[in-house]
Amino acid sequence: MERVGVIGGTFDPIHYGHLIIAEEARVKVGLAKVIFIPAGNPPHKLRRPYSPAHHRYRMVELAIASNPYFEISPIEINRPGPSYSVDTMAMLREEMGPDVELYFIMGVDSLAGILTWHKPEELIKLCKIIAVNRPGYGVDIDALDSLIPGIKEQVIFIKAPEIGISSTEIQQRVREGLPIKYLVPPEVERYIYENNLYRDYRHEKP
Secondary structure: OEEEEEEEEOOOOOOHHHHHHHHHHHHHHOOOEEEEEEOOOOHHHOOOOOOOHHHHHHHHHHHHOOOOOEEEOOOOOOOOOOOOHHHHHHHHHHHHOOOEEEEEEEEHHHHHOHHHOOOHHHHHHHOEEEEEOOOOOOOOHHHHHHHOOOHHHHEEEEOOOOOOOOHHHHHHHHHOOOOOEOOEOHHHHHHHHHOOOOOOOOOOOO
16 A cells, blocks of 8 residues: 655745655655645634745745655645645545555644644544654653544654754744755745745735
8 A cells, every 4th residue: 555645834934844854754654755735724823924825835846846755735725714634634535545545744743732733533534643753842642542542543753853943933034134045945045035035024825
């Protein structure tokens, strides 16, 4: 059975931390490919400004172009309303059929907060979860399993190089005129400056 990884996020902007996590998951779990899915309307960030979807989508395209095992999908950007992961995985499950095993890649910090997600009990029925270590975060999987029965069997914990980069930090550095070289791929860095992203953070929502 083919294993396919899915990594979602606002990707505002995508950075080397995202790429390292995706590649580490691909290799350690034996994924045939990893699909990057930029969020259309991130439900956890509805009150925060974020870049229009076409910019975030293009930055992901540029960032993953050199990796033949990475793909991008506009499934959430094209769908109206909040971008709930459970809905996305249900659509991918229907699209890919029973011969594909789906793996949702997330940081341990996201797993620790999964109770705040939309229908987490349904999400774990649609896919397995690859939880990647994050600096300063942990999760009590037994306690979580008591609240979402069955999640323990669906989670695979992996370790990846701990790269303490955040999209928020990159945005701030751009606003302050500080370099972002070596935090994002060169193509993404160029795109940010060419499109004047993050300098005046009053973006319209997609």
